[in-house]
Amino acid sequence: MNLLDTLEANLALPRGPLAGIGWADLASGRVPMPVGWADAEADTAWAAGLLADYEIGRGDHCLFVTAGRDYWPRQVETAVTALGGFIGNISPAGYEDRRLGVYLRFLPPKLIVGLGEELAEKVVRDDELVALLKGVPHLLTLPAAVPILAGRGIAAKAVAAVGPALALPCAGGDGAHVDGSQFSVAQLPGSRTLTVTTSANREFQLAGGRAATPGSVLAGCDCGRPGPVLSLR
Amino acid sequence: MASGLDRSDSILEPAVECMPRQELDAYHDEKLAELSSLSYGRAPLITKLWDEAGVRPADIRGRADFTAKVPLLTKDAIRDYRSATGAPFGGLECRGLTALDGVFTSSGTTGDATFFAEEWPRGWSPHWIGATRALYGAGIRPGDYILAGSSGMRGPQAQLAQLLGAVPIYLDVFSDGWPKVLEVIERYRPTFMNLVGISAVGLAELSRTVDIERAFSCFKVIGFAGEPLGAAMRARFASWNIELLTWSTAGDVALCFECPRHDGLHMWEDTGFFEILDVETGEPVPDGGVGELISTSLCNTIAPLVRHRTEDLVRVTRERCACGRTHARQWPLGRLGDLIMVRGVSVTPGQVWRAVESVPETEAGVFQIVKTGSRMEELRVRVGYDPAADPDLADLKRRLDAAIWAELELEPNLELITTGQLLATSATGKIKRVVNA
Numbered sequence: 001m002n003l004l005d006t007l008e009a010n011l012a013l014p015r016g017p018l019a020g021i022g023w024a025d026l027a028s029g030r031v032p033m034p035v036g037w038a039d040a041e042a043d044t045a046w047a048a049g050l051l052a053d054y055e056i057g058r059g060d061h062c063l064f065v066t067a068g069r070d071y072w073p074r075q076v077e078t079a080v081t082a083l084g085g086f087i088g089n090i091s092p093a094g095y096e097d098r099r100l101g102v103y104l105r106f107l108p109p110k111l112i113v114g115l116g117e118e119l120a121e122k123v124v125r126d127d128e129l130v131a132l133l134k135g136v137p138h139l140l141t142l143p144a145a146v147p148i149l150a151g152r153g154i155a156a157k158a159v160a161a162v163g164p165a166l167a168l169p170c171a172g173g174d175g176a177h178v179d180g181s182q183f184s185v186a187q188l189p190g191s192r193t194l195t196v197t198t199s200a201n202r203e204f205q206l207a208g209g210r211a212a213t214p215g216s217v218l219a220g221c222d223c224g225r226p227g228p229v230l231s232l233r
Numbered sequence: 234m235a236s237g238l239d240r241s242d243s244i245l246e247p248a249v250e251c252m253p254r255q256e257l258d259a260y261h262d263e264k265l266a267e268l269s270s271l272s273y274g275r276a277p278l279i280t281k282l283w284d285e286a287g288v289r290p291a292d293i294r295g296r297a298d299f300t301a302k303v304p305l306l307t308k309d310a311i312r313d314y315r316s317a318t319g320a321p322f323g324g325l326e327c328r329g330l331t332a333l334d335g336v337f338t339s340s341g342t343t344g345d346a347t348f349f350a351e352e353w354p355r356g357w358s359p360h361w362i363g364a365t366r367a368l369y370g371a372g373i374r375p376g377d378y379i380l381a382g383s384s385g386m387r388g389p390q391a392q393l394a395q396l397l398g399a400v401p402i403y404l405d406v407f408s409d410g411w412p413k414v415l416e417v418i419e420r421y422r423p424t425f426m427n428l429v430g431i432s433a434v435g436l437a438e439l440s441r442t443v444d445i446e447r448a449f450s451c452f453k454v455i456g457f458a459g460e461p462l463g464a465a466m467r468a469r470f471a472s473w474n475i476e477l478l479t480w481s482t483a484g485d486v487a488l489c490f491e492c493p494r495h496d497g498l499h500m501w502e503d504t505g506f507f508e509i510l511d512v513e514t515g516e517p518v519p520d521g522g523v524g525e526l527i528s529t530s531l532c533n534t535i536a537p538l539v540r541h542r543t544e545d546l547v548r549v550t551r552e553r554c555a556c557g558r559t560h561a562r563q564w565p566l567g568r569l570g571d572l573i574m575v576r577g578v579s580v581t582p583g584q585v586w587r588a589v590e591s592v593p594e595t596e597a598g599v600f601q602i603v604k605t606g607s608r609m610e611e612l613r614v615r616v617g618y619d620p621a622a623d624p625d626l627a628d629l630k631r632r633l634d635a636a637i638w639a640e641l642e643l644e645p646n647l648e649l650i651t652t653g654q655l656l657a658t659s660a661t662g663k664i665k666r667v668v669n670a
Binding site: 002005006009010011014016017018019020032046058064069071073074077082086087091098102106107205233 | 245246248315319320321329330333334336338345346348353354355356358359362363365366375376378381382383384385386387388389390391394395396397398399400401402403405408409420421437447503504531532552613643
């Protein structure tokens with residue numbers, strides 16, 4: 001006689017064959033990327049391990065800027081709630097500056113994830129938003145937004161999907177980590193083209209596929225995490 | 234399409250969705266007394282309002298006490314309290330931030346957005362749990378594909394599919410655009426997706442080059458939300474053999490959806506308590522009447538809304554629906570703030586809508602009333618026309634003038650622009666029907 005009962009009724013239904021179908025942005029175009037339930041669990045666990053470095057915990061607000069077309073923000077959102085934090089969400093469109101302001105004023109986030117170029121351009125024209133964003137402890141933006149925000153003295157690290165993989169910065173270093181148990185990443189000689197290979201157990205299989213997102217492979221990160229470390233700048 | 238679907242087993246929770254009114258009443262009596270004890274003394278704004286009204290939780294033993302004694306809560310009161318104190322939930326908070334899993338916002342069309350606090354049982358958003366009843370009723374079943382955003386302004390929409398055993402395909406019609414969406418529809422043959430006004434207009438334009446009926450034949454139903462759907466657009470969807478399932482919010486405490494009978498939007502009364510008050514007198518409106526929807530959360534222990542004035546003008550009935558469900562049904566009629574007076578005549582967007590969509594070149598119903606004050610001397614309307622029809626604008630204006638006169642007996646001051654130009658003024662996917670000059 002409330003939504004808990006409804007949830008029970010839902011969970012009694014057979015589970016879907018996949019957690020979802022996202023998209024991998026490759027140099028050749030956007031291709032469907034099935035995500036299995038085991039993939040999703042592994043992705044969440046890995047992201048939670050990385051976000052723990054940011055000391056995300058109970059009562060911490062993490063604000064996501066997402067269009068709903070990408071899988072990876074959901075991976076990170078789930079990690080946040082698994083750590084005990086809570087999420088908010090706004091669209092990446094420039095008109096969201098007002099809603100961003102409401103969140104920043106009344107529920108200041110500890111972490112913002114996914115801010116992109118369009119909204120960043122709008123934000124840097126607003127002195128109040130600039131001041132409020134400077135007060136956010138951790139800002140993970142899409143690569144194109146990093147220099148825009150830097151122009152107003154706002155420090156941000158780049159986060160991005162690299163083909164089917166998520167490159168997520170750790171709290172200490174400058175590079176963005178990729179889960180080495182699920183993906184391997186290489187850099188084509190003399191270019192900033194990254195290639196990605198998925199592990200054998202993922203639903204979506206890719207061998208040396210060229211990612212749309214450019215970057216370079218770094219030697220490692222001071223945090224000592226295993227797996228590829230990328231520079232997305 | 235869903236017309237051939239066997240819906241004999243289409244109620245997810247028959248014991249709840251078809252609960253006799255008497256049992257729903259008893260449930261409300263119990264929950265409202267519980268809510269009173271939860272909110273008073275914890276939620277600062279509620280406590281302040283109740284103290285001013287001289288009400289205590291012990292005074293509230295059920296619906297009769299609640300509706301007679303508990304003061305109404307306005308959006309402005311919530312915003313003012315938030316501005317004055319910095320309290321994120323505007324003085325409605327009964328528990329601390331550590332209880333939260335998600336915080337989402339109102340659309341913010343009438344002022345700064347306000348927050349909705351959510352606690353997710355076992356990681357599932359209650360917002361989307363509530364919506365599963367409607368989609369199950371519409372025939373969505375395990376193994377189906379559903380076009381849905383991974384996450385968005387109202388949380389993880391993908392969960393709507395996952396809760397039903399369906400597979401979400403992460404797509405957003407507004408940002409991905411119709412060509413991409415059609416490609417995905419062709420490949421996966423999904424059974425559900427959702428549209429808002431702008432994307433529906435885009436679909437109408439697409440129909441010139443694409444066989445919509447064939448392309449969309451895989452859908453059991455298509456959701457439509459964000460604003461009322463005009464009769465002409467509804468007829469156009471019917472001509473494509475597309476069954477629409479319109480939905481809306483039930484006073485910001487839950488979602489409400491049409492059932493397969495398409496006779497009003499069911500508001501789940503186990504999640505909220507709903508009243509309808511006369512706009513002028515504030516008195517309860519008899520069943521089937523029109524008034525402002527007042528909502529109270531029954532499933533939110535973090536920051537529940539208590540007798541919240543939604544500013545939504547609705548018609549509501551509590552009569553059992555032909556589908557067998559007993560929960561109240563609403564027909565959204567518009568926003569209270571959208572009611573304007575022109576030379577003493579009250580005008581609603583719905584009336585203008587009917588007139589605009591009766592003219593072929595403007596049947597998409599893309600228009601805005603330009604408001605210069607609460608009482609105006611002339612009705613200014615900006616109307617979007619289909620440029621592909623290459624209309625004689627002077628003639629089109631004459632016909633629109635006549636259509637609006639027939640509906641309202643008012644001679645409008647019309648501004649004609651193309652549908653595309655007018656839609657471009659909305660960045661949100663929602664056409665604002667009343668805009669300030």
